[in-house]
Amino acid sequence: MAFSNAMRLRNLATFIQVARLGSFHAASQQLHASQPAISARIVALEEELGVKLFMRDKSGTRITAWGSQLLPYAEKLLAISQEMKAQVRQDKPQKGTMRIGIADTLAHLWLSSLLKHWQEQHPLISFELTSDVTPTLMLQLQNHQIDFALMVAEQSIPPTLVVDPLCSYPQCWVATPESALSRETLCSLEDLAKTPILSFPRDSRPWHYLQQLFSPLNEPPVIHTCSSVANLLNLIKQGIGIALLPTPLVEQSLKTGELIRLKTDAEPPELAFCYSWRLDDDRLLPRLLADSSRAIMQFPVSG
The missing domain is CATH 1.10.10.10 (Winged helix-like DNA-binding domain superfamily/Winged helix DNA-binding domain)
Structure with a gap:
């Protein structure tokens, strides 16, 4: 054999x-x-x-x-x-440069903790960080433009990549307390579609979900997209529209009352994330980063 x-x-x-x-x-x-x-x-x-x-x-x-x-x-x-x-x-600290792509949601929630840990564990590595949507990150991996990605899980996985589950988050619809929908006990699809909707960029998994969700309606909603989580949150808080977002992104705003959770007919699905690198990358470092990423997101580093 x-x-x-x-x-x-x-x-x-x-x-x-x-x-x-x-x-x-x-x-x-x-x-x-x-x-x-x-x-x-x-x-x-x-x-x-x-x-x-x-x-x-x-x-x-x-x-x-x-x-x-x-x-x-x-x-x-x-x-x-x-x-x-x-x-x-x-005996041999890792050296060199690691080009990392990360979905903006994960960057917003975890980048500080991740980078702090990686610096401590790999002090001789230079980290080059970029944030983008999953289709772009996957393409950059295949084209050798980045070495490691933390991104939204997709159903179609190129055979040249290692892709394994990382974490998943529940999602919820949010709006400002001044929104007309705040007075609704239960929002239907038609109710949601009457208000502009803010979402992640075209061809992202959340964008595709919204297209499928509202496809039965004769009058689909107006959907504005934004690649920056920080800008997306600001737009929602300014009353530009409502949004379906991973719950950890809006937990603090929900606690302070800056945003409210909208109750809807159907429970939104969780948004799953994964880590990935190329099969032809024989270095140990991608696996070390993958293991630490999962550990940090399950057991957050204090401080």
Whole structure:
């Protein structure tokens, strides 16, 4: 059984988890990745090796003879990799430049904490930061214009990128207390459509959601877009329109009464975010940044 240089340790780690847990679903929870992502990694490994590693049927997931043969080698390779990473972290600080793209929502909420932590952990790295919408960030990753991205999760994932879940936030409709909608007990789609709506740029996931949401109406709303979260919040507070935003962006304004939450017929979906880098980037740093990003967003750094 021959291994090629293109085989990824990430796929081997996924294989080990599925083999140990006996379930693609359990492995997806353990690795904080979607089940389709787990399946894709196993398929990639099977194609690389030219053998079937698991059999899946109504009774569950069973490892094949080829899989059983591979498992101890995969565990050895992963152990060596982890030992190497530990040695690198301890003895050789990362150097160079890291070009990072970040969705403006995440920048508004987390950039200060992220950069502070990254500076402490990687004092010899220069960070070049840019904020943009996800389609642009994904294109910049593919074109080698940035090295790492924190962005809105998309359903279509280029095969050249590593993309894994990061966090997700509930969304809510907000307006000023002076808005005519503030007097409504429950706002219908027609009610919302009577007021200008402020949103993220065209072709972003929130923009597409609004297009789908209001498509049944004969008279769609006027939608103004803005790429800056700070400017978007100011426009809402000045009464220019209403908006559907991730709740953490407006929590403080809701507490002070500067904005109010509008109750609607349907609960808006959560907005999911992910981290990503190129498969051909063999550096350790993207994985270190990914791990720290998830840890900070789950357990915020104080100060």
